[in-house]
Amino acid sequence: xxxxxxxxxxxxxxxxxxxxxxxxxxxxxxxxxxxxxxxxxxxxxxxxxxxxxxxxxxxxxxxxxxxxxxxxxxxxxxxxxxxxxxxxxxxxxxxxxxxxxxxxxxxxxxxxxxxxxxxxxxxxxxxxxxxxxxxxxxxxxxxxxxxxxxxxxxxxxxxxxxxxxxxxxxxxxxxxxxxxxxxxxxxxxxxxxxxxxxxxxxxxxxxxxxxxxxxxxxxxxxxxxxxxxxxxxxxxxxxxxxxxxxxxxxxxxxxxxxxx
Amino acid sequence: xxxxxxxxxxxxxxxxxxxxxxxxxxxxxxxxxxxxxxxxxxxxxxxxxxxxxxxxxxxxxxxxxxxxxxxxxxxxxxxxxxxxxxxxxxxxxxxxxxxxxxxxxxxxxxxxxxxxxxxxxxxxxxxxxxxxxxxxxxxxxxxxxxxxxxxxxxxxxxxxxxxxxxxxxxxxxxxxxxxxxxxxxxxxxxxxxxxxxxxxxxxxxxxxxxxxxxxxxxxxx
Amino acid sequence: xxxxxxxxxxxxxxxxxxxxxxxxxxxxxxxxxxxxxxxxxxxxxxxxxxxxxxxxxxxxxxxxxxxxxxxxxxxxxxxxxxxxxxxxxxxxxxxxxxxxxxxxxxxxxxxxxxxxxxxxxxxxxxxxxxxxxxxxxxxxxxxxxxxxxxxxxxxxxxxxxxxxxxxxxxxxxxxxxxxxxxxxxxxxxxxxxxxxxxxxxxxxxxxxxxxxxxxxxxxxxxxxxxxxxxxxxxxxxxxxxxxxxxxxxxxxxxxxxxxxxxxxxxxxxxxxxxxxxxxxxxxxxxxxxxxxxxxxxxxxxxxxxxxxxxxxxxxxxxxxxxxxxxxxxxxxxxxxxxxxxxxxxxxxxxxxxxxxxxxxxxxxxxxxxxxxxxxxxxxxxxxxxxxxxxxxxxxxxxxxxxxxxxxxxxxxxxxxxxxxxxxxxxxxxxxxxxxxxxxxxxxxxxxxxxxxxxxxxxxxxxxxxxxxxxxxxxxx
Numbered sequence: 001x002x003x004x005x006x007x008x009x010x011x012x013x014x015x016x017x018x019x020x021x022x023x024x025x026x027x028x029x030x031x032x033x034x035x036x037x038x039x040x041x042x043x044x045x046x047x048x049x050x051x052x053x054x055x056x057x058x059x060x061x062x063x064x065x066x067x068x069x070x071x072x073x074x075x076x077x078x079x080x081x082x083x084x085x086x087x088x089x090x091x092x093x094x095x096x097x098x099x100x101x102x103x104x105x106x107x108x109x110x111x112x113x114x115x116x117x118x119x120x121x122x123x124x125x126x127x128x129x130x131x132x133x134x135x136x137x138x139x140x141x142x143x144x145x146x147x148x149x150x151x152x153x154x155x156x157x158x159x160x161x162x163x164x165x166x167x168x169x170x171x172x173x174x175x176x177x178x179x180x181x182x183x184x185x186x187x188x189x190x191x192x193x194x195x196x197x198x199x200x201x202x203x204x205x206x207x208x209x210x211x212x213x214x215x216x217x218x219x220x221x222x223x224x225x226x227x228x229x230x231x232x233x234x235x236x237x238x239x240x241x242x243x244x245x246x247x248x249x250x251x252x253x254x255x256x257x258x259x260x
Numbered sequence: 261x262x263x264x265x266x267x268x269x270x271x272x273x274x275x276x277x278x279x280x281x282x283x284x285x286x287x288x289x290x291x292x293x294x295x296x297x298x299x300x301x302x303x304x305x306x307x308x309x310x311x312x313x314x315x316x317x318x319x320x321x322x323x324x325x326x327x328x329x330x331x332x333x334x335x336x337x338x339x340x341x342x343x344x345x346x347x348x349x350x351x352x353x354x355x356x357x358x359x360x361x362x363x364x365x366x367x368x369x370x371x372x373x374x375x376x377x378x379x380x381x382x383x384x385x386x387x388x389x390x391x392x393x394x395x396x397x398x399x400x401x402x403x404x405x406x407x408x409x410x411x412x413x414x415x416x417x418x419x420x421x422x423x424x425x426x427x428x429x430x431x432x433x434x435x436x437x438x439x440x441x442x443x444x445x446x447x448x449x450x451x452x453x454x455x456x457x458x459x460x461x462x463x464x465x466x467x468x469x470x471x472x473x474x475x476x477x478x479x480x481x
Numbered sequence: 482x483x484x485x486x487x488x489x490x491x492x493x494x495x496x497x498x499x500x501x502x503x504x505x506x507x508x509x510x511x512x513x514x515x516x517x518x519x520x521x522x523x524x525x526x527x528x529x530x531x532x533x534x535x536x537x538x539x540x541x542x543x544x545x546x547x548x549x550x551x552x553x554x555x556x557x558x559x560x561x562x563x564x565x566x567x568x569x570x571x572x573x574x575x576x577x578x579x580x581x582x583x584x585x586x587x588x589x590x591x592x593x594x595x596x597x598x599x600x601x602x603x604x605x606x607x608x609x610x611x612x613x614x615x616x617x618x619x620x621x622x623x624x625x626x627x628x629x630x631x632x633x634x635x636x637x638x639x640x641x642x643x644x645x646x647x648x649x650x651x652x653x654x655x656x657x658x659x660x661x662x663x664x665x666x667x668x669x670x671x672x673x674x675x676x677x678x679x680x681x682x683x684x685x686x687x688x689x690x691x692x693x694x695x696x697x698x699x700x701x702x703x704x705x706x707x708x709x710x711x712x713x714x715x716x717x718x719x720x721x722x723x724x725x726x727x728x729x730x731x732x733x734x735x736x737x738x739x740x741x742x743x744x745x746x747x748x749x750x751x752x753x754x755x756x757x758x759x760x761x762x763x764x765x766x767x768x769x770x771x772x773x774x775x776x777x778x779x780x781x782x783x784x785x786x787x788x789x790x791x792x793x794x795x796x797x798x799x800x801x802x803x804x805x806x807x808x809x810x811x812x813x814x815x816x817x818x819x820x821x822x823x824x825x826x827x828x829x830x831x832x833x834x835x836x837x838x839x840x841x842x843x844x845x846x847x848x849x850x851x852x853x854x855x856x857x858x859x860x861x862x863x864x865x866x867x868x869x870x871x872x873x874x875x876x877x878x879x880x881x882x883x884x885x886x887x888x889x890x891x892x893x894x895x896x897x898x899x900x901x902x903x904x905x906x907x908x909x910x911x912x913x914x915x916x917x918x919x920x921x922x923x924x925x926x927x928x929x930x931x932x933x934x935x936x937x938x939x940x941x942x943x944x945x946x947x948x949x950x951x952x953x954x955x956x957x
Contacts, residue, residue: 028945031952034953051908054908057901059851149852182852192844198938200810229942263781267573287535441699444768445758446759456640467682469709
């Protein structure tokens with residue numbers, strides 16, 4: 001579990017590592033995260049050569065393939081700026097697994113370790129580096145927050161998303177049962193063990209819906225893809241035209257709430 | 261090559277990866293309070309009562325009367341005692357004339373196993389000491405108070421000297437130098453026998469004593 | 482004597498078995514309730530997270546320190562136990578262990594063996610071997626007794642009958658215990674079990690138990706339990722046989738209190754178990770009870786394979802508390818039997834491949850979302866998710882010489898490897914990635930409606946019309 005970090009002087013520039021999921025499937029979330037950061041007076045750099053952190057191969061047992069992809073990302077952040085990632089899972093990969101992935105390659109290992117210290121999950125960066133206190137301009141609403149397992153257990157940043165939502169004056173954060181339980185995504189797990197994964201996402205959706213919240217927000221698009229994909233499937237099965245539980249990335253939610 | 265040699269050979273072929281010895285004493289010093297005897301008694305009592313044991317404060321003058329009262333309240337008229345111990349001898353002197361039949365563990369179990377299992381409703385033993393942290397009795401069964409005495413009878417009554425309390429299990433073993441020699445069997449007992457194996461429902465008296473009674477012996481009540 | 486439990490099912494049917502449980506709302510609810518109960522009991526024991534984390538760290542250090550000296554400690558344990566009068570036996574395989582135990586039984590012309598809870602005896606399928614040799618092996622832990630009556634295997638290492646309701650147990654008793662009428666009163670059911678088993682403790686020729694910690698410096702076997710059946714098995718019959726894996730050893734007695742505290746608090750949320758039983762010798766002259774003979778069987782069964790590798794060795798730190806399964810969202814959905822192995826849940830996934838080979842257990846490591854709940858609660862800090870990833874790698878990689886695991890490469894298939902190689906080629910090349918991801922967004926209309934596994938309960942995944950990089954370009 002990570003300890004609360006000391007707030008460093010607010011950086012003028014950061015790198016944004018979008019993740020492949022955001023780039024290809026949730027670009028709006030990425031754009032909103034960038035805008036949110038820029039609104040704090042920060043220059044956001046998006047290295048165009050970025051692809052994927054390598055986690056899918058890594059967790060599937062293909063470390064060589066993961067290393068090949070990770071090696072590219074290692075070269076993309078030459079300046080000593082923070083690297084902000086809108087996903088606890090990808091941030092966890094870069095922060096905690098890159099150094100071990102390159103354990104046998106002294107040069108890259110040193111690069112990985114240096115990079116590791118600069119990796120920030122988005123909500124952690126907003127709260128603990130920027131001391132961002134969102135000013136709420138929205139209407140009363142109730143939301144429920146899903147925190148990814150990587151954010152919670154690997155990055156230890158499960159409290160930052162809650163704090164950001166807690167700072168929004170007109171937003172009520174609903175309490176769900178089994179909050180810390182996995183949504184059942186787990187990358188290739190959802191394909192290799194579809195029955196168990198389906199049972200997990202069913203239960204997760206039920207818990208989220210049982211709160212009566214209007215929407216679910218999360219700082220991880222992998223979980224959102226799973227939860228919202230199941231919610232949409234269920235809506236379709238049950239003949240609902242409008243989503244029974246819409247959801248979005250926390251960056252999009254925060255940006256909208258803070259818009260004047 | 262024997263299985264022993266094969267196993268050891270495989271283990272020895274592996275890298276040892278030696279690690280520094282952990283400082284167990286430092287952990288306990290930093291994380292467990294050292295309490296006064298009264299505090300330890302209080303903590304011990306709270307914990308063991310939570311585990312469903314019955315505790316009575318007694319004095320050297322009244323413990324036998326309390327023992328008889330406990331037996332009477334449970335309608336027990338037969339008690340297994342250890343004649344070679346002072347408390348067993350005292351019970352033998354006093355209880356039979358008051359209508360409680362006392363049997364003794366005076367021969368090897370093989371000679372009376374069936375009687376032990378079927379006709380011994382209660383037993384009295386002493387505890388060597390106790391542990392406040394977890395509400396635990398330390399028993400060292402011996403020739404006078406053999407192992408089954410604290411296990412087979414459905415009611416087990418234990419005499420505990422209230423000055424013999426340790427803060428922790430660690431403190432007990434360190435203070436008494438257990439590493440230099442342990443008896444055939446030593447036991448920590450923290451309540452009556454229990455199980456939650458059926459639908460997580462707690463039930464007492466699974467295989468050992470259904471009831472555990474502690475007579476906490478001190479100069480004052 | 483009742484028929485003995487069936488052999489372990491091969492792990493091939495894992496998906497079918499897990500689906501059967503997942504599709505049963507009653508079982509789903511029952512496992513969820515049981516796991517919620519155990520999780521809240523554990524949480525109540527650790528109100529202070531600093532204390533918990535420092536104790537876990539100490540537990541990890543103790544286990545790693547002792548594993549670091551394992552060969553030396555085993556020899557010392559043997560010396561000290563032998564000096565105390567305990568007979569020590571070594572078994573490399575389950576067959577050897579069974580032969581040793583049955584040999585002792587036969588020497589004593591034993592007809593009935595009462596068993597305290599021992600997962601290692603399950604691991605070697607002792608009940609089966611005993612039955613084949615004409616020796617009755619009766620489980621005496623209430624949960625194990627129930628499971629044996631039902632001709633099943635334990636579905637949890639601490640709560641063997643956690644998959645059964647009291648009504649099922651009531652029926653089981655009414656049908657199998659002579660003279661017993663149906664009752665679903667739990668106290669009454671426990672009394673029925675108590676009465677049956679007391680008679681067996683009285684009659685048994687052999688008592689068998691597991692071991693929680695074996696202390697090298699004193700030559701002591703430690704057993705943790707609540708019911709008292711472990712004490713019965715190790716005290717009432719004339720012969721006591723203990724069986725343990727070679728890893729359950731600590732050098733010093735002082736290593737025991739932290740591990741005991743971690744074990745009982747993590748397992749069942751108790752600050753201590755009802756009994757902690759320390760056995761250092763058989764009955765001595767002048768003593769009036771206790772077995773005349775005590776034996777210890779030290780079992781390898783693949784543990785030395787895990788030991789040989791620095792990372793895999795961490796598997797052996799385990800003290801068998803079961804907290805990983807109590808907190809596992811997969812175990813909670815499918816229960817213990819679906820795994821088809823002696824040890825279910827996260828610990829089962831990482832230990833079973835060493836016992837049975839990766840070929841027999843290849844798909845177990847994939848049955849995890851890597852959520853990390855197991856590693857978070859493990860009292861000795863075994864990095865279970867990391868080990869699962871390692872096992873996936875050992876399984877997926879092409880078979881090679883001198884593998885560190887039996888069955889390495891069992892899950893290897895050329896197509897999957899080729900797909901990952903192609904994936905790596907695309908994602909390690911900015912130009913290729915740009916092209917492929919651009920094509921993905923252009924051709925999003927061609928996204929398949931059915932996507933293996935995913936679309937059974939979800940809408941298809943479809944690339945967005947514009948990538949983030951396109952949106953950034955447009956904005957600038």
